[in-house]
Amino acid sequence: MATLALLQAFVCAVGAYVLAAGGVGGDAASPPVKAVTPTRAPVAIVTSGPVLAPAPDGSLPGKGTLAARLTRAMGDAALGRSVGAVVVDIAGGGVLYGSKADTGITPASTTKVVTAVAVLSAAGPDARIATRVVQPKPGVVTLVGGGDPTLASPKAERVPGRPKFASLATLAARTAQALKAAGVASVTLTYDDSLYSGPRTAPGWKPGYVPEGSVAPVSALTMDEGRQNPGHENSPRFADPSGTAAGAFAALLAREGVKVGKSVKRLRAPAGAKEVARVESPAVYELVEHMLTESDNDLAEALAHLVALKQGGPGSFAGASKAVTSTLGRLGVAAGVAVSDGSGLSIRNRITPAALARLVALAASPANPHLKAVISGLPVAGFTGTLGGRYDKGVAKAAAGVVRAKTGTLNGVNTLTGLARTIDGRLVAFAFMADDVRDPAGAVEALDRLAATVSGCGCS
Numbered sequence: 464m465a466t467l468a469l470l471q472a473f474v475c476a477v478g479a480y481v482l483a484a485g486g487v488g489g490d491a492a493s494p495p496v497k498a499v500t501p502t503r504a505p506v507a508i509v510t511s512g513p514v515l516a517p518a519p520d521g522s523l524p525g526k527g528t529l530a531a532r533l534t535r536a537m538g539d540a541a542l543g544r545s546v547g548a549v550v551v552d553i554a555g556g557g558v559l560y561g562s563k564a565d566t567g568i569t570p571a572s573t574t575k576v577v578t579a580v581a582v583l584s585a586a587g588p589d590a591r592i593a594t595r596v597v598q599p600k601p602g603v604v605t606l607v608g609g610g611d612p613t614l615a616s617p618k619a620e621r622v623p624g625r626p627k628f629a630s631l632a633t634l635a636a637r638t639a640q641a642l643k644a645a646g647v648a649s650v651t652l653t654y655d656d657s658l659y660s661g662p663r664t665a666p667g668w669k670p671g672y673v674p675e676g677s678v679a680p681v682s683a684l685t686m687d688e689g690r691q692n693p694g695h696e697n698s699p700r701f702a703d704p705s706g707t708a709a710g711a712f713a714a715l716l717a718r719e720g721v722k723v724g725k726s727v728k729r730l731r732a733p734a735g736a737k738e739v740a741r742v743e744s745p746a747v748y749e750l751v752e753h754m755l756t757e758s759d760n761d762l763a764e765a766l767a768h769l770v771a772l773k774q775g776g777p778g779s780f781a782g783a784s785k786a787v788t789s790t791l792g793r794l795g796v797a798a799g800v801a802v803s804d805g806s807g808l809s810i811r812n813r814i815t816p817a818a819l820a821r822l823v824a825l826a827a828s829p830a831n832p833h834l835k836a837v838i839s840g841l842p843v844a845g846f847t848g849t850l851g852g853r854y855d856k857g858v859a860k861a862a863a864g865v866v867r868a869k870t871g872t873l874n875g876v877n878t879l880t881g882l883a884r885t886i887d888g889r890l891v892a893f894a895f896m897a898d899d900v901r902d903p904a905g906a907v908e909a910l911d912r913l914a915a916t917v918s919g920c921g922c923s
Contacts, residue, residue, distance in 0.1 A: 520888060522887045537913065542906050547816040548561070579766075580790075591746055597738050613629070617630075653729065667803050676696070844864060860915075866918050881893065
């Protein structure tokens with residue numbers, strides 16, 4: 464009952480400091496809603512609609528007490544010998560606690576926080592990714608990939624609570640309608656996935672990632688994130704996502720009454736080819752929220768590639784790495800970040816705890832409303848995404864519904880970065896990182912206890 468009451472307060476109570484400047488998605492002009500201020504304001508999960516008044520900042524935690532508690536908790540043997548940590552005051556920017564805060568550590572999926580900040584800054588929260596059909600010459604149409612891995616096949620089922628992704632069937636129907644209106648009954652179909660270049664797997668990816676279903680070969684033309692069985696997270700992936708999507712599109716066109724030639728070849732569409740039809744992804748802010756909540760690897764790579772394209776660079780892993788670093792540099796938060804991919808699957812990535820906390824604090828600031836999806840996308844402890852099955856026992860239970868954080872998991876690596884309000888009502892960002900883990904289950908529990916220690920500290 465106490466947990467249910469906390470969840471109700473979490474959803475309905477006063478919005479956090481991070482939402483003071485307005486809701487994501489152009490709703491900032493909506494009339495404010497007056498709410499009763501709870502004793503301890505959790506971090507709000509609202510991403511659109513009326514914006515609740517921000518909770519007032521409480522007093523700073525006492526550094527000595529916080530340090531003593533965190534140092535004791537970080538001594539958990541499950542975390543191994545390589546552990547870094549930092550806690551940062553969001554309002555003032557001061558470091559409240561640090562241990563190896565400037566040491567580069569393998570970040571795993573907390574890399575997605577880097578990708579989120581970069582793409583929201585480079586592309587903007589309202590940008591969309593288009594998948595198009597163009598007509599390079601009479602009798603020929605080309606399916607052109609724009610880098611949207613969430614493009615849904617007819618086999619994909621709509622999942623409540625997730626964005627409504629663009630549909631390949633809708634694109635086929637629109638294409639057929641346009642062709643029939645022009646008196647065209649049969650076509651030769653080609654496909655163009657040239658927007659991306661270079662290797663389809665990132666430096667530092669283990670060979671088993673694609674076969675085991677952790678990620679698909681990265682392509683500008685993909686449906687269902689390359690999954691053979693949409694809806695199954697670890698489904699086997701297609702070896703050739705582009706060709707598979709083009710083949711499915713040909714079948715859909717035929718179903719719409721357009722005769723398609725037997726051979727469907729890869730062919731770059733000429734610049735300026737007439738557009739026949741298009742579908743568009745959800746807005747980038749929705750994609751970012753989904754990527755962070757569900758820790759979506761395929762979407763993370765697409766968004767990192769989008770950063771490169773928006774910066775005028777090549778749509779490749781190297782181009783994405785360079786563009787992400789450049790974007791963070793303009794924001795003043797590039798120090799301590801070295802990434803080879805957007806998802807965090809690469810074992811070459813190195814990020815410092817201080818860098819992750821700075822990124823969270825940057826996104827939480829009301830001075831950066833375009834970055835709010837970073838915060839609203841962070842899983843809620845005990846309730847959503849990759850934190851949905853955690854914070855349900857022991858010391859960590861008190862932090863359920865209070866902590867929002869991105870998880871990271873690889874072999875030997877467990878990380879956690881996010882934000883929380885202390886008992887005194889102070890909003891803080893934190894990062895806890897361990898990359899010499901011998902007891903993964905124990906490390907997860909230890910990280911949750913660390914976050915709970917932060918949120919449970921009055922320490923004044």
